[in-house]
Each structure stands twice: as C-alpha cells, then as structure tokens.
Amino acid sequence: MKTQKVLITGASIAGPALAYWLARQGMDVTVVEKAAAFRDGGQTIDVRGAGRVVVQRMGLEAQVRANTTQEQGIAFVDQHDQTQAFIGVDAFDGDGPIAELEILRGELAKLLIQHSQDRVTYRFGDSIETLEDDGEQVHVRFEQGSEQAYDLVIVAEGIGSATRNRVFGAEVQRRPLDLYTAYFTVPRQPSDGQVMRWYNIPGGRCVCLRPDNLGTTRAFLSFQQAPSGYEKLPQDQQISLLKTLFADVGWETPRVLAALDNTTDLYLDAVGQVKMPRWSKGRIALVGDAAYCASPISGMGTSLGLCGAYVLAGELGRHADHTRAFAAYEQLMRPYVAQAQSVPKFAPRLASPHSRLGIALGHAVLRLASVPGFRRVFGKILAPKADAIDLPDFSRLG
Numbered sequence: 001m002k003t004q005k006v007l008i009t010g011a012s013i014a015g016p017a018l019a020y021w022l023a024r025q026g027m028d029v030t031v032v033e034k035a036a037a038f039r040d041g042g043q044t045i046d047v048r049g050a051g052r053v054v055v056q057r058m059g060l061e062a063q064v065r066a067n068t069t070q071e072q073g074i075a076f077v078d079q080h081d082q083t084q085a086f087i088g089v090d091a092f093d094g095d096g097p098i099a100e101l102e103i104l105r106g107e108l109a110k111l112l113i114q115h116s117q118d119r120v121t122y123r124f125g126d127s128i129e130t131l132e133d134d135g136e137q138v139h140v141r142f143e144q145g146s147e148q149a150y151d152l153v154i155v156a157e158g159i160g161s162a163t164r165n166r167v168f169g170a171e172v173q174r175r176p177l178d179l180y181t182a183y184f185t186v187p188r189q190p191s192d193g194q195v196m197r198w199y200n201i202p203g204g205r206c207v208c209l210r211p212d213n214l215g216t217t218r219a220f221l222s223f224q225q226a227p228s229g230y231e232k233l234p235q236d237q238q239i240s241l242l243k244t245l246f247a248d249v250g251w252e253t254p255r256v257l258a259a260l261d262n263t264t265d266l267y268l269d270a271v272g273q274v275k276m277p278r279w280s281k282g283r284i285a286l287v288g289d290a291a292y293c294a295s296p297i298s299g300m301g302t303s304l305g306l307c308g309a310y311v312l313a314g315e316l317g318r319h320a321d322h323t324r325a326f327a328a329y330e331q332l333m334r335p336y337v338a339q340a341q342s343v344p345k346f347a348p349r350l351a352s353p354h355s356r357l358g359i360a361l362g363h364a365v366l367r368l369a370s371v372p373g374f375r376r377v378f379g380k381i382l383a384p385k386a387d388a389i390d391l392p393d394f395s396r397l398g
Contacts, residue, residue, distance in 0.1 A: 004152065006029050009157055013108060015031055020119075021314065027316075033125075043218060045108065064103060072098075072195050074195065075197050156309070159289045164291075179348040180230060182222070193211065199252075203224075205352060222271075227272070307391065310391065311391070340385075
C-alpha cells in the first residue's frame, strides 16, 4: 500500500499531536506553520480528563508534569488583595477551575513537537496560499512559492483559521460569547506566589495574574462586549484600548497596564465558539479549534484538541478509505464536542458580574464550593466533564 502523504497546517497543540500519531503509523507527515519560528509561552492551559489519557498514551505525562506551572489554586480577591473565596488545585479531584496539570500553551506545544520531530517535517514561516482537491490529491501552493500534492490536508489552525474559511466558506459559523480577552506576560513580583489571583471589577471586567514556571507572570484582562473588531486592530491601538477600559481599576492593575508598553506577546481576541455542520470536505478535514473551538470558558479546548487528533489519526489508520475515516472520527467526537460547547451565553456575566453587589454575591457563592455538602452541586459548574468520551485503543496501528 502506498504511503499516505499528509499535510497538517498549524503547529500549536492539535497539529503536532496529530502529526505524532500519523507518523507513528508510517505516514509521510509535514506540518506547516505561518509563524516564522516556534512560538514559546502563551497563556496557561490545562490537560484534563480524556486529554490526559491521550498524553499518557503518547508517553508524555511525566514530561508534562515536569513542565507544569505548579499553580496551587485560584483566589478571588478584592481591591486590597484580600482573598474572598479560594478553590484549591485538589478540589473536584484535580479537575476543577485549576486542574492538576496546568501548563503554558507553548510548553505543551514544544513537548509535542519534540516528541514527533524525528518522524515529522516541520516548516515554519510558510502557509497555504491556495489548495485544490481534484478527488485524487490535494494540490497546494505555499505562500513561499513552492507547490506540492498531498493525499490529505488536515487543518489544525485556530478559531479564525483562514485555510478553513477558504475551503468551507459560508459553512463556518462563529457563536460569539460577547467577551474579549487579552493575554500577555508581565515581570514577576513577590506578591504573585503560586496561586492564580482573580479580581472582578464592576462593568463585567476582570484582571487575573497567574504564575508560570519560567520566572514571569501571565496576565489576563477580560471585558464583556459584543464582537467589535478589536482583534483586528494594530497592537498599539489594542494597548490604547485596554489602558482606557481599565484606567479606573485599582488592585495591581496599574502594574499590569504599564507592562503593556514593553509586551512582545499580547494576544487579544473575541471569545467564541466554532460550529460546523461537517468537519471534512473531500480530502480536507478539520481538527481542534478550527473545527470545534469550545472557548476558554469551557476549560475543554486542550482536551478536545488532543482527543480529536488521537481519534482522527486512529480512524485514518484503520480505514483505507479516508471518507470512512472522517465519518468515524466525526461520529465519535461529535457528542464530546457538543457537551464541551454547552456553555450558556450568560456564562461571562456569572464569572464577572456587572455590579459590586453581584461581585459580593459571587464571592459568597464561590465560598460554598469548598463546603462538603455543596461540592457535588458546584462540580457540575466548575468541573467540566472532560472524560465523557470512550477513547478507542489504536495501539495495534503503530
């Protein structure tokens, strides 16, 4: 049988994970990434539930544990930095708001790439300019000028994937959650500690500081607003916007805003979900956020990406016909994705109330989350069902 030649576009989480599993089965895999070089750092993500099972099956759990941020919990603080509610990392069996395995996006991506690079070709600083599926192969022209034909092309880009949009057009549906988030790195100070600190401000705004394992601190700003195109603004205008929106905010916010002047990794985007009627078209398929972004609010993005990559690779390995493989992948993943995407549109208002009274009530409710009699109730809200999928055993495939 001819060796399958596969192109994956996107080198974050789902892309390298998929590349590993496909290459392990003997496929000829290339990953193309638009960024000129590997993008280090990024926001904190978690590996939980079935996503953790995939990491275990890759033989990477020990390395992931060795590179976690060592975050010990989440403290909801007031303007004086006094803790009003606290949820530890051990709450809800390690699958609460702060999971047992919290790791920077870049740290996990680095591990996945290192784990696959001996069998996979990685091309940074390039992207797909055009692609044409003639039924037998997908002919790809790259931005840097070269042309190649592949048996399959898998899109593992982000929520705004240009390649997906080019292929699926009007089928792409974005469900906005009327929330903007901004992530960036700030210099670490002694007050940062090993606990995530969450500060709510009236008007549906939030400032968070999270520890990392690189000697710095990850800052997170959010504000509630319908999509307004802020994610498309030049960075200097995004910085000006954030400084204006948070100019009246106390606590450690001035320090956070000052760090924007020297930031090299600001990422601002409208939070939302991707809803697709299908995840494949001919010889082209989608995986991860490009197919079924559930939003950071769900706490399930990493698990969906890892599980989707594992299932897609497994089905391609056991079906000679790619259409059957794509159908089987979708059949298994759809219920898991649907559950992860069942985030109510009012969720941001619950996390960041608009009034001082609402914030106080929110803190009071969160204090109950650690009370034994209430844990089960709050577990349905604060601990996403990350294991609600029966992962097949594809070990015989490679």
